Amino acid sequence: MNLSARQLRAFVAAARVQSFTRAAEQLHVTQPGLSAMLRELEAQLDCRLFERTTRSVALTAQGMAFLPTATRVLRELDDAAASLGRITATQKRRLSVGATPVIASSVLPQACAVFAQAHPNVEVEVQDLDRALIYERVQSGVLDAGFGAFLTTSRAVRRRKLLDAQLLLILPADESPAEAAPLRWKEVPRHGLLGLPPTNPIQQQVEASLRDSGDPGQFVQSFNHLHTLLAMVEAGRGAAVLPSFVAGAAARYRVALHALRQPVVPVDFFEITKAGREESALLTAFAECITAVLSPWTSAVGAPQARGRSTRPRLS
Numbered sequence: 001m002n003l004s005a006r007q008l009r010a011f012v013a014a015a016r017v018q019s020f021t022r023a024a025e026q027l028h029v030t031q032p033g034l035s036a037m038l039r040e041l042e043a044q045l046d047c048r049l050f051e052r053t054t055r056s057v058a059l060t061a062q063g064m065a066f067l068p069t070a071t072r073v074l075r076e077l078d079d080a081a082a083s084l085g086r087i088t089a090t091q092k093r094r095l096s097v098g099a100t101p102v103i104a105s106s107v108l109p110q111a112c113a114v115f116a117q118a119h120p121n122v123e124v125e126v127q128d129l130d131r132a133l134i135y136e137r138v139q140s141g142v143l144d145a146g147f148g149a150f151l152t153t154s155r156a157v158r159r160r161k162l163l164d165a166q167l168l169l170i171l172p173a174d175e176s177p178a179e180a181a182p183l184r185w186k187e188v189p190r191h192g193l194l195g196l197p198p199t200n201p202i203q204q205q206v207e208a209s210l211r212d213s214g215d216p217g218q219f220v221q222s223f224n225h226l227h228t229l230l231a232m233v234e235a236g237r238g239a240a241v242l243p244s245f246v247a248g249a250a251a252r253y254r255v256a257l258h259a260l261r262q263p264v265v266p267v268d269f270f271e272i273t274k275a276g277r278e279e280s281a282l283l284t285a286f287a288e289c290i291t292a293v294l295s296p297w298t299s300a301v302g303a304p305q306a307r308g309r310s311t312r313p314r315l316s
Helices: 005-017 020-027 031-045 061-092 101-106 108-118 131-140 201-212 226-234 244-250 281-300
Strands: 050-052 057-059 094-099 123-128 145-148 157-163 167-172 193-195 219-222 239-243 255-261 269-274
Touching: 005 020, 005 031, 005 061, 020 031, 057 061, 094 101, 094 131, 094 281, 101 108, 101 123, 101 145, 101 226, 101 244, 108 123, 108 281, 131 145, 131 157, 131 269, 145 281, 157 281, 167 201, 167 226, 167 244, 193 201, 193 226, 201 239, 226 239, 226 244, 226 255, 239 244, 244 255, 244 281, 269 281
Parallel strands: 094 123, 094 145, 193 219, 193 239
Antiparallel strands: 050 057, 145 269, 157 269, 167 239, 167 255
16 A cells, blocks of 8 residues: 555545535646546545545545544644754754864854854854864764864864964063064973873874974973963963964963964864765854954964054954
């Protein structure tokens, strides 16, 4: 048995109005087409559902018995379709994104604010997570995307670069040259360095770059949270080497930023999504907001800066 919703709708409509002609009009089909659907339905059920005369159409005993079932099945189908439609509409108006605590605290708040101006009815859920959990939840579909310095990738995720970034030196403002000009790696202070946890891939790249420049340096303390690290630099507890996309967060503190040259060490900013997942216009718009927030900072790194608390470049 292979009953179709179209057959059931034809049967219920004809039973309700007791006319094939009017039922066909209501369903926007031809009368021969409706009659053919009903004959197919009767053949599959192996019984007559209607008594047909030249003037009227009436249900048989079998038709009367079948009508409540057909009506209930159609109602449940309609309810299920409406429910799925509501779920789809909700998903289209909601984004769930993940980032490491460094990115979640320094980049996403402003990006969410910019996005909300253009999409006030879209809810953005931000999860600050360990990098491994971001990969896991993106792959499982729990997160629509992850954002950050994902230095490695896999076949299960699609990685898209949003912004070119690089490592820079952050010094207390009182200990920095008059202008935050670019410095060479050999000019990075080797003692009293502050950093992120040793397991952080960015920190590992910083340490590798220091070794490559001739002296691995001495990290006296590490911090899980970016703002703690920046506050410690501001207080004169040491210097830090971080990616240029944290410049927006650094603007809240009395610190100086110096681009590092010879060599420039890239730490690019990526979006990761589940491989094969359909691209979302809302997610694309959110990624563009992140780029808009970060671009003024990363392009300004290395330019002369006044001592004291920085002011944020105006976004166009």
